[in-house]
Amino acid sequence: MLAAAPRTRPAEPLWRGTPMEAPGAPGIPPTWTSSDKDMVGASLGPSRLWFTVGHGVVNEIYWPRVDIPQIRDLGFIVADGKGFWSEVKRGADYTIATPGPGIPAVQILHRHCRFELALRIAPDPDRDVLLIELDLTGDADLAPYALLAPHLGGTGNGNRAEVFTNRGRVALCAEQGPFGLALAAADPGQRDAWRGASAGYVGTSDGWQDFARNGAMTWAYDRAGPGNVALMGKLPRHSVLALGFGSGKEAAATLAISALARPFEAAWREQVRAWEAWHAEKAHATGLPGEFHEQVHLSAMVLKAHQDKTYPGAMVASLSIPWGNSTDDPGGYHLVWPRDLVESAGALLELGAAEEARDALRYLIATQLDDGRWAQNQWLGGMPRWGGIQLDEVGFPVLLAAALAEREALGGIEAKGMVRRALAYLARHGPATEQDRWEETAGINPFTLAVAIAALVAGAEFLDEAERGDVLLLADDWNARIEEWCVASGSALGAAHGVEAHYVRVAPARVMSDPAALREVVPLKNRDRNPGLPAAEQVSTDLLQLVRFGLRRADDPFVRGTVRLVDAVLRAETPSGPVWRRYGGDGYGEHPDGRPYDGTGQGRPWPLLAGERGHYALVAAEDPVPHLRTMMRASGRLGLIPEQVWDGDQLPLAGLHPGRPSGSAMPLVWAHAEFVKLATSIRAGRPVDRPEAVWLRYAGRRPHPTHAHWAPWMPVATIRPGQSLRVLSDVPTVVRWRVAGRDDAGEATTALAALGLHATDLPTGALRPGDAILVEFAHTVNGERRIEVTEPVSPSV
Known part of the structure; x- marks a missing residue:
């Protein structure tokens, strides 16, 4: 069993409090998320970011190459702070759509008897940033919380998480090796949207564990790591998130915050327009x-x-x-x-x-x-x-x-x-x-x-x-x-x-x-x-x-x-x-x-x-x-x-x-x-x-080749009547041959042939069905002559 993390003071803006290290290092062994994706996508612009969506939330994001996943997932909890909470990816009651067939801009609506959470997801076309517009409606006492699991460099091990202030703006950040990420948020007035934040270790002191044990966000840790870490932040009911990636937390935060300076709608329209144009061109x-057009x-x-x-x-x-969700395989597909x-x-x-x-x-x-x-x-x-x-x-x-x-x-x-x-x-x-x-x-x-x-x-x-x-x-x-x-x-x-x-x-x-x-x-x-x-x-x-x-x-x-x-x-x-x-x-x-x-x-x-x-x-x-x-x-x-x-x-x-x-x-x-x-x-x-x-x-018909081929890696047992036997070798070779039970015999030296192979054709065209030809290879290895005797090769009808 996991030891319960100690209960701490209620969450508050951590950039004003005393720095606190999360307990529970290094967290439970990491895994990835389900491979059951709803959608994948990327920008056609210079942005080097690929995103996936599954179970109604963002899953792995790949950056700066399509073979390096950097997060496990970015999901949401909706809670009233008094004991009620719901993690939307586990609810399974959601609809998902795109603006058109083959347009990787995603609209998601999560439904609950107490709320609806609407998300729109699109990449910034010019920056290595994924944008998420969030709109929560329903009971007035509910608030959304973002829950982010970094897996920087393609692993959940050894990550460091931090609630970080960059030029007066707060970002939930993580670093490992040459990779950094930052999750920034803005309200409709483009002000910093975070209403509290915490870093922790997955399975011991992360935000999900806080809700599971306390029914509310009560922990407020500034940093965690190295280990399997997660970040959580409270948001207003209407906000835009920007998840940026860079060579460190400062670089990632700069990209994320600068992406928020442009209206989300502009990035959304650009994503839709660019993909519509690409499809039209093709x-x-x-x-x-018509039934297959959309697919x-x-x-x-x-x-x-x-x-x-x-x-x-x-x-x-x-x-x-x-x-x-059952493995930490770094390669996947x-x-x-x-x-x-x-x-x-x-x-x-x-x-x-x-x-x-x-x-x-x-x-x-x-x-x-x-x-x-x-x-x-x-x-x-x-x-x-x-x-x-x-x-x-x-x-x-x-x-x-x-x-x-x-x-x-x-x-x-x-x-x-x-x-x-x-x-x-x-x-x-x-x-x-x-x-x-x-x-x-x-x-x-x-x-x-x-x-x-x-x-x-x-x-x-x-x-x-x-x-x-x-x-x-x-x-x-x-x-x-x-x-x-x-x-x-x-x-x-x-x-x-x-x-x-x-x-x-x-x-x-x-x-x-x-x-x-x-x-x-x-x-x-x-x-x-x-x-x-x-x-x-x-x-x-x-x-x-x-x-x-x-x-x-x-x-x-x-x-x-x-x-x-x-x-x-x-x-x-x-x-x-x-x-x-x-x-x-x-x-x-x-x-x-x-x-x-x-x-x-x-x-x-x-x-x-x-x-x-x-x-x-x-x-x-x-x-x-x-x-x-x-x-x-x-x-x-x-x-x-x-x-x-x-x-x-x-x-x-x-x-x-x-x-x-x-x-x-x-x-x-x-x-x-x-x-x-x-x-x-x-x-x-x-x-x-x-x-x-x-x-x-x-044209679907079997050929009638004039030559059969024999090689040490292809020791065929039969040839057809009338065929020449071409002996192949990857080095110059002397080929000695004789027909079993008869006086027919000979010796030939291979010559350089197609594709750098060495070959010689043996005169087998006149052999009768049932005849067997015995072949010896002679070649030099490290200055010493070696002889290799093959299995019999016999023509058959």
Whole structure:
């Protein structure tokens, strides 16, 4: 139990009293707030501030970059000072609106039987300040109190809070390291509005604890910290708040107080006007059914508002921390994932925001690592956070460059070097990936493979003619082997649903040399008990990318069978419509009893996947429009699309309702990008992100490659009759070969080939089915000659 803080004298203007240090250091362990956002927003002006709103109050504010949250929340208590008090974010009886679709200026009305609290929220367009207009009506003895929880530098630990006087004006301030904030207030006459203030430690001596224990604001502490701190101040019934950020409390207070010198209405009008003009310039809803206009505008705003201003082109995955009220994770989703960035930039390109898409490409060029890949995710400046390697995140930047080139929208960007390095990484490490797109499982994954093949084909357009042909041969070989690697026949899972053969979620890399590897167990992550399942018994929605990118036809028998299986085992019927889970046995989501994901849980349906299923419907000549409607219905109060929706029994105390947002990230920017892409794909009659070069080469048909490829990282077990066997190495190599049981033998030396690889073609075209060719590698390591004997490679029909 927490020890009660001592009761002190009644609150008074602390700048006149004796300084008092709050007790209870360092406070309880910090957490973030709920990721269930009502709205996110930013100014289109020079202001470097991004805000979020949830449960009717301000949540995290990010400054001076979109990856650094600086507060947990800024909420309000309404009280009469005689025992009655109500914290409005816990009341849940509020309405929220904006002046128009996709305009991030927020109007909130909290209702109670004794009062109404009206808020308007907008950023100052020119300063790093968020403005809040407050109007309390109702019982005359009630007053509003602001409650602010600083998390400067992205953490609730080590903050210092202070009631600070700056040139005669009071501000509630906090500092940590190079960051400072100040909350100033003015009444309608633009006079200092604070009627009392206090600083404290969260859970012991903060303002909320004061009301919880005393029914009124009775504590009056000047400062608290270092620790998990909070600030509270009493306000008049009509006032404007300005929360400013700077390099210290003085700098932040100067910005906040100067913002109050201009009428709130001026900042509000400027925010509305600027966003209306941006939407009008893009004209992104042209030609779409009217029911989707508002959601497209909202999604366009979400995409734009997640872009950074210090690093143009960088976009975080979400201005939220999944299950934030149960964790102090410093990263959350406010990091750059190359995959999410490219998916989002592609949507912006379809909305007519070509310059924003070009900025994303420039940013990716700048943050490409020396070996040609990108970090799994990273802070905006390019510093990696997680160390996994995902081949789709190597291929996606190539596809962005190709998409811009298709539209003649590169704008002079020289992307050849970036593309070549990325393709070289794919060729040296594919087709198996260390992690799939869900960042969990190694092996050969249909989604990742589709992206890698598409990148090889589309990226070949950037290469010199001498390299282009060899890269396309490799793409053809991988494409022709998709079923060899990723289709399971006769699985118990398929048999239970009348499906003879289906694409697996992921195949172990060993399947390249042994097809029986599909019977090997592949682990399931994020589960309390994790026995895993054989690869052949796992299915996911990832195969849909093969159709979307034009590698397979929608009516391909394996595709059709897998879609039936996916719909049977992963589709969840919700009040919002059908939504799909990622894969069977997924553990990333709330526990069945509603407890937040804590490293284990149960995966929930993703609206994003309803969009992907809609793209398949479009190609399969089905009606894709219901999938758009599902994404809209699964969104939050104002249209923010979540990462996941709840699919269990209704749990109102946990805020979990079937078909509605769960505690995962909201908004998920990738989901808004998918909504935009599906809407514009319906208008275009085809997937708008399908690379044209891929469609022209394959049009959904399996190729018949003239070459098979073998490498130490790609030890394929079979080649087709008539194919040449191209042996690849990353260093100069002598290749010795012979045909098992025959006198045929030879030796060849690799030569420098495409993408810096070394290659030689072995004369296998005349071999008969059943023949096995044995290959030896000889190369020099540290001056010593080494020999490596491969597994047999045998042609088959």
